Amino acid sequence: MEDYLDRISQSIKRSLSFPERTVAHGFDGALDEGSVAEITYEEDPSEDLALSAIDGGSNTIIKTPTLALVLNRVYCNKFDRMKKLDFVELSTFVSSTRVVTDGDRVLFETEVYPQQGACPLEMPKVDTNDPEMRIGRMRGDLDRAISMARRFCEWSFVSRALGSGAGFIVMDGSLQTAFPGESELANRAYEEAGSRGAVVAGLSKSSMIYTNEGYPLVGFLNMMAGRGGLSRWMARVGRSEEWAPRAEVYFVRLHEGADRAFRLDVFERAGEAEVARLVRSLQANSRYFAYPGYPYALIDAHAYARVGKEEAMHIRDLILDKLDLEDASRLEQAERALMGHDVLDELG
Amino acid sequence: MNMIVGQIVGGGNTELIIREKKGVGLELGDLVAVEDGSRRYLYMVSALEYGSLVEEDRLFTSSGSMLEGTKPNVEIPERDLRLFRKVHVSPLLEVRYEGKGEGGRPVPRSPRAIPTFLSKAREITREDFSFLQKPETEIFLGRIRSGTKVLDLDYHLNGEDMLSHHTLISAQTGRGKSNLVKVMLWEAMRHNRFGVLVMDIHNEYFGVGSNKGLKNHPNADRSLVYYSKSPPPGQRRLRINLRALYPSYLIGVVELTEAQEGALEFYYREHGRDWIRELMTEDAVREKEYERRGVQPVTIHTLRRKLGNLFKIRTAKEGGAPYCEDEVFDMESMGESTVKDIADCIEQGKVVIIDGSSISDDTGLIITNAVMKDIFHRYESYKDEGTLKDRPQVGVVLEEAPRVLGEAYGDNIFGKIAREGRKFRIGLIAVSQMVSIIPDDILANIGTKIIMGNEMAQERRKLIESASQDLSAYDQLIAGLDKGEAIVSSIFSKFPVPIYTPLFENLVKEVETEKRSEKAFF
Structure with a gap:
């Protein structure tokens, strides 16, 4: 176990060993200590x-x-x-x-x-x-x-x-x-x-x-x-x-x-x-x-x-009030297609 | 446009939480109003706390940095929305506007609803109390205040109600009890229909010498009687003949054992109205005889000492007559009708002040007891005759009330008045800083409680428990009331009313100025 932790920490260290001079990827100018004013x-x-x-x-x-x-x-x-x-x-x-x-x-x-x-x-x-x-x-x-x-x-x-x-x-x-x-x-x-x-x-x-x-x-x-x-x-x-x-x-x-x-x-x-x-x-x-x-x-x-979430939910209620029961039920079914994670989260 | 002080952001029927508008600076006890359609709600500030949207850890870090100077050059902007004060307000009243016309008729009641969420709260104005009506026999208690700000609005209670259902004035020393009593008596004198007995132990109500007092009242000549050992011209000398006293006047107000009470009754049975003189006369043969009949010499000797001290009687040596050393008491022919005279004056609707500064507290209580027993007896008869309603409402100011209302003294006239006086138009004005030793049943019978500043938690608890309204949120507020400030909790009011009682001297000055300008006009 210690071995892989060592390897991770070495990798982090390497990612922080900044060079003395560099260029930001996609940019046009060189950067070094003198660039910071x-x-x-x-x-x-x-x-x-x-x-x-x-x-x-x-x-x-x-x-x-x-x-x-x-x-x-x-x-x-x-x-x-x-x-x-x-x-x-x-x-x-x-x-x-x-x-x-x-x-x-x-x-x-x-x-x-x-x-x-x-x-x-x-x-x-x-x-x-x-x-x-x-x-x-x-x-x-x-x-x-x-x-x-x-x-x-x-x-x-x-x-x-x-x-x-x-x-x-x-x-x-x-x-x-x-x-x-x-x-x-x-x-x-x-x-x-x-x-x-x-x-x-x-x-x-x-x-x-x-x-x-x-x-x-x-x-x-x-x-x-x-x-x-x-x-x-x-x-x-x-x-x-x-x-x-x-x-x-x-x-x-x-x-x-x-x-x-x-x-x-x-x-x-x-x-x-x-x-x-x-x-x-x-x-x-x-x-x-x-x-x-x-x-x-x-x-x-x-x-x-x-x-706020409450503000959005208030509008939601107003919209759902305008739908008949059948449409509201269909909408909820459609929404459930995206809510699987929420259910899992609720299960703990 | 009245100043907006905040907005309702939470709470419920027992208290609301208001976010305070920047810079308003509400204080404990301040009153605020919330308009909600045809209703108006009145609230009182009961607690203040900080609110911040900035997380606590960040606040600690930032303030630490500012304090220690590690992050100088930072600011808290004046209109920063993240930092604010949360104001807790307790419901006082709901005013509904009924009927048509300009705003409708205001009808107050205890709050049964809460205003719309996020309603704005504004500062109170005198117009918010337009529902208050001046009663027929009004007794001015002070001006309604919002925290420390006094509104230009007088607060009155109906004198008949207030006196018949008893009043308690509770405060620690120096918070303005005596001033308030003076103001109330001054008010009572305006009507010529309230008979009130005052045993003035500090001789501060009449206005001795150049001091302002009840003597300065425009009705003083017909509504005020003053008894004193050294009365000013036109007033009455206080002289009580001990022959006018009955043993029952002592029982319940002076600390006596059962044997001593029995001995007093014994002497009265043996000697009638001369019972005190005979008790004070040393007669060894007679004492032997009385011992045989069950009265111990030690009891007689103790009573002799007690009565001697109470009435300043010197015991005559064998064969000589006892005599009163003090001019207030007499055992010969003077002052035999004083108790009756005082009772007469009270029955005529006058305020009677007895200068109690030259007599002991116990003696003062005996005299008060004597007068009130007489009055009670008379009013019982009037009730039987069916003429009670034609008689003036009477009352007695009882300073250090727990002394005689406490359970330790058993039943006496004051306890009886507290429990039954209302039926006979007799009331108490009990003044005290130690409410906790007044029995619950007596406190429950007191209809109006005027609560002034009191730092003793135990006393405040008792007051809050026995108040006519829910004052549970007022604990700290009562502790912090300044001189002259009070909260009136009465069964005759829909809400606990914060008042400020002006200085009596200023009240007198106002009346005198009015009188002068009237004269100038005519």
Whole structure:
């Protein structure tokens, strides 16, 4: 037994033996100790550091193998440093994604039913065989398709967030696009932001980016920062069509008390000075006592965008009330096709 | 628009939990209102606690980092939604609006429902108590308060109800008991139809010298009588002739053994109204004779000592007559009608204050006992005659009530009044800080309890158990009541009413100012 544990621990050790110099897989720039630069923050009350954060949340109402109803909420706010300003936009809607056929083609068709604060979306029919939906040799599955509506709404919220007058629009997560039609939506958002002199960025709580040698990138950067004795730092990782088309990717540690660094995607056209100002804006907004180093505007957006299970269940009850007994029974049967695991979990 | 103080996020019929709106700063005892369609609910803040959506471990870590300076440069934003205060509120009242017209007629009742989930709670206003009606013989007890904020709204109880069903004023020393009694007596005097006997052991109610007191009442000349060893002009000298006292006046209020009680009765049978004089007269031959008839000399000697101390009688040596050293008591011809005179005044609906500062507590109780026995006897007769309803409601203020209401003293007139007085229009105003030694059956007979600050847990428990409403959530609140603050729990009220009784002196000033401006007008 000890033998295999030894082998596992050796393997872990090897995975943490970071090189002195590397390149993030799929990116264009080389990285070493010199790539990690110290950042500082000195308060200048006259500097406009207002930012608007966008986040979305969702919870499933009904799900069968071919139909999913999801309650979605997207929210944006505006902060000046740690102060929340009087600007809020919110949209709550139900998205219905169905599997439909068109000859030989199998498509995902999504319809949107606004509940509060309309989010007018034109959801394209998506081919399950579309390369952006496929996973290996498999057609795209419903689980992925149901998050399309929320993601599209988040992009459309960039326009609303720009209405706040904030110079920086920070989305929860990366700027990576993953659905058919999403790039077009993102491009429209970038263009509108650019025309208003604003910068769009995405901040990810987690990152899967690795180096060419197969090491976790964030681990490598942390080690380099540690060597330089840096408590607040940023590192430009570079450009990657795969990880973030049209974005420059950075890693940032925004507070000396932070327990981790975050991936920051910044729209490609932002200049050096704009990026520096964005990072100052984020630093000024990342002083929340319980989670220093993470922007408070995103914590706020997360809280307001969250959709509780109870909330989704309430909508479910309202929908089931509209069905006759026979239809409701059929629906439940269809849902059971996906619930085998739940039953096993209940058995302990 | 009234200020929103929070929103209901949990709880049930026994208490609700409200998330407090940032910066409101509710305090224990504050009142809040919740509107719900045609109903309005009133609640009182009974507990406060912290709430946080941040996990406890993270909170400990973060606060530790801030305290120890390992994570400086962090903030808790003013509008942080994750940190808040949870306010527990206890139900006071449900007000339904019945009928048409502007809002309908408010009808209060004990809460039988709960407001809609997530309803907003707002601060209370005087309009929330629009259902309160001024009773015909109102006795002002104070102003309704919300926590420490006093509303511009007077709270009254019906004097007839309050007095006939007895009132208990309970508080620790220094919380405003005497002030409240003064205010109540002042109010009683406005009506000229409440006869109240007050044995004023600290001589603080009348208003001696330049002090403000009941003498300053506009009706004082016809509604107030003051007995004192040294009365001011126009008032009465306190002089009690011991011949007017019966042994029964002592029994139940003075600590006596069975043998001593028997000896008192014996002397009364032998000597009639001169029984005290004869008991105090040393006569060895007679004592021998009485010993033969069952009264031990030691009993006589002990009684002689006790009565001597009570009435300040000096024992005459053999052959000489005993005499009262004090001017208050007399064994000759003075003061024979005092007890009857006092009873007459009370029966005429006057407040009678006896300055008890120059006599012992026991002596004061004997006099009170004597007067109330007389009154009780008269009112029993009126009931038999069918004229009781034409007589004024009477009462007696009993300071340190447990002394005479406690089980140790057995049955006396005060216990009798507590148990049966209501039928005869005789009531008690019992004042005490030691409620726990008053028997349960007597407490149960007290219709109105005015609970002031009390830090003794045992006393609070007793008060809460015996209150007319469920006060189980009020324990800490009662402990923290400030001077003048009280909770009125009465069978004549639909809810426990938090009040603040203003300083008596201010009340007098208000009346005097009103009087002056009336004169100026005419």
